[in-house]
Amino acid sequence: MKKLIATFCFTFAFVLLFAQQQATWIWYPGDFEVWLSNDMQNRRTERGTFFPPFWKMDSHYVLVEFHKEFDVPADEEIHIVAEGKYNVKVDGKMLPGMPKTVQLKKGKQKINIKVYNQAQVPALYVHGKTVSTDKEWLATFEDKEWIDETGKASDASGTTYVKAGYWNFDKPDQFPSQFRLPIRAEASVAMTKQAKGTLVDFGKNTFGFLTLHQLKGNGKLSIYYGESKEEALGTATCETLDYLDIQHAATKDSTLDLSKAFRYVYIEHEDGITFDNVSMQYEYLPVEDRGAFRSSDEELNKIWEVAKYTMELTSREFYIDGIKRDRWIWSGDAYQSYAMNYYLGFDSETVKRTILALRGKEPTITHINTIMDYTFYWFLSIYDYYQYTGDKEFIEAVYPRMQSLMEFCLGRRNQNGLMEGLSGDWVFIDWADGLSKKGEVSFEQLLFCRSLETMALCADLLQEQDDKVLYAKEAASLKAKIFDYYWNPAKNAFVHSRIDGVQTDNVTRYTNMFAIFFDYMSKEQQQGIKSSVLLNDNVQKIMTPYMRYYELEALCVLGEKDFVMKEMKDYWGGMLKLGATTFWEEYNPAKSGADHYSMYGREFGKSLCHSWGASPIYLLGKYYLGVKPTAAGYQSYDIEPYLASQEWMEGKVPTPAGEIDLYVSKNKIKVQSPVGVGTLKIKSKSKPKSKQGAFIPVDKDTYTMALEAGVAYEVDYKSL
Amino acid sequence: MKKLIATFCFTFAFVLLFAQQQATWIWYPGDFEVWLSNDMQNRRTERGTFFPPFWKMDSHYVLVEFHKEFDVPADEEIHIVAEGKYNVKVDGKMLPGMPKTVQLKKGKQKINIKVYNQAQVPALYVHGKTVSTDKEWLATFEDKEWIDETGKASDASGTTYVKAGYWNFDKPDQFPSQFRLPIRAEASVAMTKQAKGTLVDFGKNTFGFLTLHQLKGNGKLSIYYGESKEEALGTATCETLDYLDIQHAATKDSTLDLSKAFRYVYIEHEDGITFDNVSMQYEYLPVEDRGAFRSSDEELNKIWEVAKYTMELTSREFYIDGIKRDRWIWSGDAYQSYAMNYYLGFDSETVKRTILALRGKEPTITHINTIMDYTFYWFLSIYDYYQYTGDKEFIEAVYPRMQSLMEFCLGRRNQNGLMEGLSGDWVFIDWADGLSKKGEVSFEQLLFCRSLETMALCADLLQEQDDKVLYAKEAASLKAKIFDYYWNPAKNAFVHSRIDGVQTDNVTRYTNMFAIFFDYMSKEQQQGIKSSVLLNDNVQKIMTPYMRYYELEALCVLGEKDFVMKEMKDYWGGMLKLGATTFWEEYNPAKSGADHYSMYGREFGKSLCHSWGASPIYLLGKYYLGVKPTAAGYQSYDIEPYLASQEWMEGKVPTPAGEIDLYVSKNKIKVQSPVGVGTLKIKSKSKPKSKQGAFIPVDKDTYTMALEAGVAYEVDYKSL
Structure with a gap:
């Protein structure tokens, strides 16, 4: 190493x-x-x-x-x-x-x-x-x-x-x-008279500046934007709108100066105003098209494409949460965008910009976005970034700000050395009915522990030996407490919280699933959690793609890739069946019709293009194409492809030096990497064969082969 | 109270x-x-x-x-x-x-x-x-x-x-x-051909935007500014200049867009450029004309008037050090401007603005202006402000920033609990040849101690009892150390510093004179310091009006007002004899001619209009007119007039509620105050008489009389 x-x-x-x-x-x-x-x-x-x-x-x-x-x-x-x-x-x-x-x-x-x-x-x-x-x-x-x-x-x-x-x-x-993001003109696909105005459809959810062509006349003109048709027509409740006072003696193409998110636009105006067409200036971040995924499963391909478009729309000056709202940079949301990005555009500059913007400047007086968990995701994001990109220079640059933020965190521990929401701290975790944020929440301690480990890793990387020892010691001490305070052997699970020093009875998915991919437990403990929590319908279900992401990742780690594939097709496929052209902030299959669009007590409060909805990109790249770095910047990496219900799949996974190309069918694998030393790990009924390399059996039906950079490997095998 | x-x-x-x-x-x-x-x-x-x-x-x-x-x-x-x-x-x-x-x-x-x-x-x-x-x-x-x-x-x-x-x-x-300061047009007093150009004289040092009237032609025009004639003509070494490229087909009055300080302006230009006159737009802070001083001594009156003009020029958006340079806000300099202001314009808004600008924002990572002593003057300025104005609201507003700055200071103490210059700290004290800044300098501890006392006073005022106890304890502990570590009985003085825990042999004036008006010593100790330090020519002399201010104040406190009057007339009168129209950054009577203008290794480096040169305003108001508040905002105050070599003097001292009017001759005193309860304290050969009140003898030849607001007192007495 x-x-x-x-x-x-x-x-x-x-x-x-x-x-x-x-x-x-x-x-x-x-x-x-x-x-x-x-x-x-x-x-x-x-x-x-x-x-x-x-x-x-x-x-x-x-x-x-x-x-x-x-x-x-x-x-x-x-x-x-x-x-x-x-x-x-x-x-x-x-x-x-x-x-x-x-x-x-x-x-x-x-x-x-x-x-x-x-x-x-x-x-x-x-x-x-x-x-x-x-x-x-x-x-x-x-x-x-x-x-x-x-x-x-x-x-x-x-x-x-x-x-x-x-x-x-x-x-x-x-x-x-x-600095401005570039724009390009895009046409609408339909214009129809509706009620007292005109409804314009752009065919899919989009983002940019509306243009009214050949606009002429004097008077008021109102524009109601909708990510759904219902929203655009819901003039009293749609989330965004423009009220304009038009004074055009001559016709003029007019483009609005504030960008909006919409698929539909509904326009009403006073008599005497005319325009002949409506188009838009699509505003976007230019990102190289690097990651790819295609398979024999058209629904899955559609999921990947819509996730990709969702990422495209929410990757802007920075990674934002949603294009209608909040149009803000949220650390927990951005953390997922980074991960998807590693399997899509591999746009390191936007990751760095977003990390720096989120951190802001001294003095540190509040958690990032005011949210305790969001501070921790910020730490986690940095080592991930290093792992995927190998960009040590950025770690060096950001390390002082990591240190001061960690100092802030350490200074906010309670008498038990745990993080508890102080006045002004938002303990978020997830949008979930009745989720308790009281006392010492186990999920926060887990993220805090991982943050301390991240500090130790970065300190080690920068040869800051004293720091490394300090952070590693704090991490170890906290990890021991997490097991002492929250593990409940009877429930075979971590409980949600302690209140006044007493373990609560409540089991939620969050701590349990994160503990799995943080690799904090033995394989047996992991499998225990799988049945007692993850596959247990009595434990409150997750309704946001945000936490769905982690839940499915945990299940992938636990080998439940067939189950996850089914869930993915059900959940994201469910949104597609409802006509989604981008993935949503929240999706509850039990709802119906325009009920899907409400949130925060508002009829159209829900964002229908939310970055955290794009996680299939990450799951498909990491757990099905099965590609992940095992040393910084893909100097070493694993490829462990998994065909679930598909006949075949193919794709590209970007690395700092180009893309890893992969094709997988039930009896053929083709792979080529421009960088590093890879390990191809496959399950096969018999020993796989390749002219370019030799397989070693490692387990029952499991074989590995070392991959060299630049070599086009072809493998014959027999899928289980 | x-x-x-x-x-x-x-x-x-x-x-x-x-x-x-x-x-x-x-x-x-x-x-x-x-x-x-x-x-x-x-x-x-x-x-x-x-x-x-x-x-x-x-x-x-x-x-x-x-x-x-x-x-x-x-x-x-x-x-x-x-x-x-x-x-x-x-x-x-x-x-x-x-x-x-x-x-x-x-x-x-x-x-x-x-x-x-x-x-x-x-x-x-x-x-x-x-x-x-x-x-x-x-x-x-x-x-x-x-x-x-x-x-x-x-x-x-x-x-x-x-x-x-x-x-x-x-x-x-x-x-x-x-926001812009107002301007008014002012004419020059003389224009003469000199060398290759034109020398313009404005009659006195001034500040503003130069105007060239009826400017016409094409080519280069150079303007050299001088606070002295030598500087304006010193085209290679003058401190400020403008190189202009003129392209005026028609004549046009042209005013420059950056203000400068100057008495003289020397202009050279290429052939073909013409202008017919030069004037200026004088830029100033409007301040009410409240304080006043006049006496039988015309030289002293001139000193007061020139000090007043010096204050006028250096009182701008904020109190700055000098108008030519640095045009910056320095805490030590501003501290003196505040004091002069209390006897002149009583312009509380400018005091508050300057205090807030100096403090800036969190995080506090360096001393104010990077200077350790300047941090301490900042604390001192706040209680002084309260004492003169009674504006508790401002103390409330600024107290959190006082606390955080004090936290910064307390965090920088060495293992002996003393302040020592750390990397990046400028220990200034004064401009003085070979002045040591090494080790634990006694002057810094003294200011630090006073700052802690200020914190305790403000905490008390705001009823922050815990803070008060904390700061008072720290102050007391530090005060004890100052006597333990720095008082040298053999020398009858505080020494300058400790290095590696050992008292140095050096005695300087700074700590000794501040200890006097901080009232840290017995009357006997004070008189000892007077002879062993202040009136001892073997102790390095002070060359800046900056520290001269404190030295003379200490001598006033020690009753040496005749001596101080003589010094004041010699020192400030000395500048007037050299033609000063504003008071200087530094004055060394031993120099001659244009040598006076050099500093910082530059021929015209010295500022000839420096706020700290205006201290006679303060000394005359506080120690000769003898007016000072004894409770916040002049709710109570003392008037202890002192005629030195003058036959009579009269003046006004501003208070939050109007001016205290005072006339003093050798046998007559007239006084009227709009506010508070005053104590008039005078020395007289026989018991003074007043129709408006009664005198009480307090000491040999000393009498006091209580003053009520609004009453015009006339006193007959016999000056000693």
């Missing part, structure tokens, strides 16, 4: 060196993400009213110093562009004015540029032949460079410098503050 | 009630101050180059919720203006859109308005007959109003609400973000 990581770092360093040739806009790390997320999250409206988040939003540093040392091979001219006022020092000497170009002399020198901008993020772009802004520049928000009365600069400033933040703003006129 | 404070609070509450009739713009407390101070402090340039501060600058909260409960006597319409996007809830019900007017029904109701603005401070103005924004509205930056899946709002949000911030933006179109 050690060796593999070392090799990988070397590869990475090489890529980095190469990347330095290009200039890119830089800023204080996390600041653009905070600024952009404020902007994005404050675009939500509810029935025309501005509807902002309720948690603390942070701000960028208004004054940032950037610097880097260079050994310039020959005299060169550099060009400077900044968002904000700035000054430039070359080797400690301040240059006059705010120079747009600077002549550098050959030789070693340090370039410092200080940028001030209160309204937007101070950002910097320097471009020369060898001297350009890149992620190796250092940044600080207080350089503490005071001088004494003789003019001598202080020599012990104690300033903390960190590596600059960056994304993909690689051109001088690509100002970060001007 | 108790009773007096109670009476005073009642008066204050009445004023408050009255003030509520008017609407005013509100914001999250401290946010406008942070935002405006960022803006102001980033206007400094050095030779045309942007020159920002080197400490952490904070930001406003981007999303703020404001609310207040009202009992509306009759249906009324309210008008809403906000800087930012907003929404409105009346009694928990969200109103549609972003309403500019709202119809309120008669009766009790709560109004919540949430404002978002990332570029500027979210600010709100509501105006109705009875419902208007005022300082009683509450604000928060995280309302934590989440709902559950049924739509039920959380009932334990744990949100902290604080009273809104405000200033004097009382009209709906007075947007806080548009």
Whole structure:
């Protein structure tokens, strides 16, 4: 393992060196993400009213110093562009004015540029032949460079410098503050007269800016948006709308300036207003099309495609929960988007942006999104990210913020060393009727424990030995408490909570299923939980795709892949049968008709395009195509394909270096990986055969074969 | 004392009630101050180059919720203006859109308005007959109003609400973000040809925007600013300049857009450019003219007038150090401006703004301005403010930020419980050759001790009993250490520092003189220090008006008012003899000619208009007119006039309720106060007489008389 990581770092360093040739806009790390997320999250409206988040939003540093040392091979001219006022020092000497170009002399020198901008993020772009802004520049928000009365600069400033933040703003006129997602025109599929107005159907749930073509006349025009037809026509209760006052003497194509989510749009207007067509500007995040899944099962393929589209719509400036609402970044929701992303676009930049936006800035005074569990998912997301991408650089960058957030958590433990909701803490867990949040909830301790383990893993990775020991010790101590306090042998399950130090009687699925894929239990204990909790209908059922995701994952880990496949087809297939074009925030098969659309006490309160609805992408990629990394960045990985009710399946799973290609039928497997050392593990009635490698039996009917990068393997076997 | 404070609070509450009739713009407390101070402090340039501060600058909260409960006597319409996007809830019900007017029904109701603005401070103005924004509205930056899946709002949000911030933006179109100091046109007094250009003299040091009249032509024009003639003509070394590229086909009056400090302006330009006159737009903070001083001594009157003008120039959006540089807010400098202000404009709003701007926001990770002593002056300033103004409301508002800053300080103590410069801490004390900042410097402990006492006083005022006990205990313990560790009986003085636990041999003036007016010693000890330190020429002399202020104050306390008067006339009179029109950052009588203007290793580095140069205002008001409050807000006060070398003096000292008027000659005193209970204390060869009151002998040749508010007293006496 050690060796593999070392090799990988070397590869990475090489890529980095190469990347330095290009200039890119830089800023204080996390600041653009905070600024952009404020902007994005404050675009939500509810029935025309501005509807902002309720948690603390942070701000960028208004004054940032950037610097880097260079050994310039020959005299060169550099060009400077900044968002904000700035000054430039070359080797400690301040240059006059705010120079747009600077002549550098050959030789070693340090370039410092200080940028001030209160309204937007101070950002910097320097471009020369060898001297350009890149992620190796250092940044600080207080350089503490005071001088004494003789003019001598202080020599012990104690300033903390960190590596600059960056994304993909690689051109001088690509100002970060001007960032917008791209748009493309899309037509509606039907326009019909309904009641007093016009109903427009876009054929599927979508997101963007509505365009009214050849709009003319004077008077009021109302637009009611609906993710369902009922919602668009429900003018008194639909969630989003626009009331416009039109004053167009001449016809004009008019595009609204605030994006909305809709499949249907219902338009009413006063007499004298006319328009001839309605289209939209579809707004989207460009993500490479990398993950794929197809099988002999058309329903399953449809599930995968709709999940993919759901992911596409909810992957925006950041991973958001839903496109109608909340259009906010929720840590627990984003944690699932990350996981799906690893089996779809493998878009690391959006994962990093979202992690940074969620963390925000010091001081840490509340849980992320105010939710205790959401703080913990944030920790969990970081090691997952490393495991899939191998991007140690990001762990380094984010580690200080991990430390301070963990300090916040440790400081909130009660006298038993457990996390309990304090005033202002939202203990969420899941949307479920009557779910108790009182006392010391076992699920929170479990996530907290995993967070501490994550800290220990990251500390180890960064060779922070003292931290590693500290966090590992805290994790071990908490884990022991979880078993002591919550395991109930009679129930063969973890109970839900303790209140006043006494175990409650209640068993819920959450702690039990997470304990399984956290691998906290013996195989026997796991199987015990399977029957006493997961497959026990007396335990309260899960109604959200959000927790459904984890439940099904736990069952996959427990080998119940046929059962899970059936559930997946029932549950997600159930939404498809109801006409879903994107997956929902919640789905209760017992409901019927437009009842499906209500939530939060509102007729159309439910989001019909919710990122957590897209989890089949993850389940199919990880447990059916069966691909997962076993060392960071797919330096090693397992492929354990599983055909459930399907005749065959094929797909692609992205890695940092390209896609793993896989085809599986009942007697043929084809696989090729661009990276790492793989282990193909299959069940077969007889020993499988491949011209490209040799199988080793490991268990009854189970065989493994090592996979080398770049080799196209074909395997003949006999499915059980 | 108790009773007096109670009476005073009642008066204050009445004023408050009255003030509520008017609407005013509100914001999250401290946010406008942070935002405006960022803006102001980033206007400094050095030779045309942007020159920002080197400490952490904070930001406003981007999303703020404001609310207040009202009992509306009759249906009324309210008008809403906000800087930012907003929404409105009346009694928990969200109103549609972003309403500019709202119809309120008669009766009790709560109004919540949430404002978002990332570029500027979210600010709100509501105006109705009875419902208007005022300082009683509450604000928060995280309302934590989440709902559950049924739509039920959380009932334990744990949100902290604080009273809104405000200033004097009382009209709906007075947007806080548009704030500018007023300007007025002022003419130059002379224009002469010099070398290759034109030298313009404005007759005195001033601050504002230069105007070139009837400017025409194409080409380069350079403006060199000087607080001295030498500086303006020193084109290669002057501190501030403007290089302009003029393209004026027609003549045009042109005013520059960045204000500068100057008495002289030297202008050079290319052929073909013409202008016919040069004037300026003087930029100033409007402050009521309240304090006054005049005497038989014309030099002293001039000192007072020039000090007053120095204060006028350095009192701006905030109290800054100097007008040429740094144009920044320094806590140690501002602390002195506050004190002078109490004897001049009594402009409490500028004191509060400056205190809030200096404190900034959490997290507290560095000392104020990075300087340890400057953190302590910040604490000291707050109780002083209360003592002079009686404004308990501000103490309440700022107390949480005092607590967190003190927590920061307590956390930085070394193993001996003392403050020692850590990496990144600037131990300033004073500009003085070779002054050691190593180890545990006694001066820092003394200020720290006083800060702890201030915390205890404020805690007591706010009836935070536990805090009071805690801070008082820490203060007492530290005070004991100061005597144990630093008092050297052989030297009859506090030594400068301890290094590695060992007292150093060095005696400096700082600790010794502060210990006197902090009243930490017996009268005997004080007199000992007077001879062994303050009047001992072997102890390093003070060269800055900054520390001169405290030295002279200590000597005043020790009864050396004749000596101090002589020093004051020598030192400040010395600057006047050199033609000073404002007082300087530093003055060393041993220098000559343009040598006076150098500092920081730069030929014209010295600021010739520095707020700390204006201290005669304070000394004359407090120790010669002899007026000072003895209970908060002048509910009680002492007047102990002292004629030094003057035949007579007269003046006004502002109080929250008007000015105390005083005339003093060698045999006549006239005094009248609008407020409180005063004690007039005078020395006289025989018992003084007054028709309006009776004197009581208190000591040899010393008599006191009680003063009632509103009575014009005339006293006949015989000066010693």
